[in-house]
Amino acid sequence: MAEPGGGPGAPHRPVLLFETVRLLAPERGGLFVDATLGLGGHSEAVLEASPDTRVLGIDRDREALKLAAERLSRFGARFRAAHANHREIARVVREAGEGEASGVLADLGVSSLQFDTVERGFSFRQDAPLDMRMDASGDEETAAELLARLPEEEIARVIYEFGEERRSRRIARWIVERRERGEPIETTGALAELVARAVGHKRGDRIHPATRTFQALRIAVNGELEGLDAFLETAIDLLQTGGRLVVISFQSLEDRVVKRGLRRLAGQCECGPRVPVCSCGARRAVEILTRRPVVPTPEEAEENPRARSAKLRACSKL
Numbered sequence: 001m002a003e004p005g006g007g008p009g010a011p012h013r014p015v016l017l018f019e020t021v022r023l024l025a026p027e028r029g030g031l032f033v034d035a036t037l038g039l040g041g042h043s044e045a046v047l048e049a050s051p052d053t054r055v056l057g058i059d060r061d062r063e064a065l066k067l068a069a070e071r072l073s074r075f076g077a078r079f080r081a082a083h084a085n086h087r088e089i090a091r092v093v094r095e096a097g098e099g100e101a102s103g104v105l106a107d108l109g110v111s112s113l114q115f116d117t118v119e120r121g122f123s124f125r126q127d128a129p130l131d132m133r134m135d136a137s138g139d140e141e142t143a144a145e146l147l148a149r150l151p152e153e154e155i156a157r158v159i160y161e162f163g164e165e166r167r168s169r170r171i172a173r174w175i176v177e178r179r180e181r182g183e184p185i186e187t188t189g190a191l192a193e194l195v196a197r198a199v200g201h202k203r204g205d206r207i208h209p210a211t212r213t214f215q216a217l218r219i220a221v222n223g224e225l226e227g228l229d230a231f232l233e234t235a236i237d238l239l240q241t242g243g244r245l246v247v248i249s250f251q252s253l254e255d256r257v258v259k260r261g262l263r264r265l266a267g268q269c270e271c272g273p274r275v276p277v278c279s280c281g282a283r284r285a286v287e288i289l290t291r292r293p294v295v296p297t298p299e300e301a302e303e304n305p306r307a308r309s310a311k312l313r314a315c316s317k318l
């Protein structure tokens, strides 16, 4: 099947493109906010779907914005971009002079570009400085700085909570012991090797033993889970009646936050029977369109390894 915006062999193919477009329903026209523009693959498909769509793309990565702007230049004024965090979506939409949106899309995975940019220290397959910041032009702490500063228990907590790594305490102890010897961890290679030695490589492990630790640091460095609930609420507020929200996440913690957030927005109270008055903020604002998360077909997972852990959830505003 020919894919809009991608095509066989196209670099950086967007994840779950067909399902994303189906659920955003861009044939309705209007404004679509791509809160995590990345290289603009999803936005391209939305713009191609109807001459009546406009896209406002947001990304905190200036390099990605530049590449997306080039890719989407043929759509002229129908595409605009803004350098911001997806959590600033309300401000960006307001400053663009826009009102209600037909759709909002958030692809919470680290963009393909970032995975490929070895210098930013996202990958442990090649040795690079341990950075991991999504906005490399900012002055936030890098992963190396985080590991140099945090106390051992904090490092363990980050690795356990954001990486779901059971051997987090052991890894944290090794990191701190090394730091105390005056050898701070400054490269992806050094961290990958330390974790592999700390936890050992089990036979039959499909993933590198450092995968969960790297994921945890990436989330901690970029504050990825903080504000996700608030983002969902804000996105729903921006939608017109019948407008669609599509969220793609790439790890179970994120997907859990999205699942619960959408349920709450659909009016399913989570307070439990012992709480006399609802305090979870449940309100009936949306209809959930994906009873189960949409995941890639075996074919997509085979062709695009980045898509493997993707889970898509969508809702429609009432």
Ligand SMILES: [Zn+2]
Binding pocket: 268, 269, 270, 271, 272, 277, 278, 279, 280, 281, 282
């Ligand atoms: Zn409640």
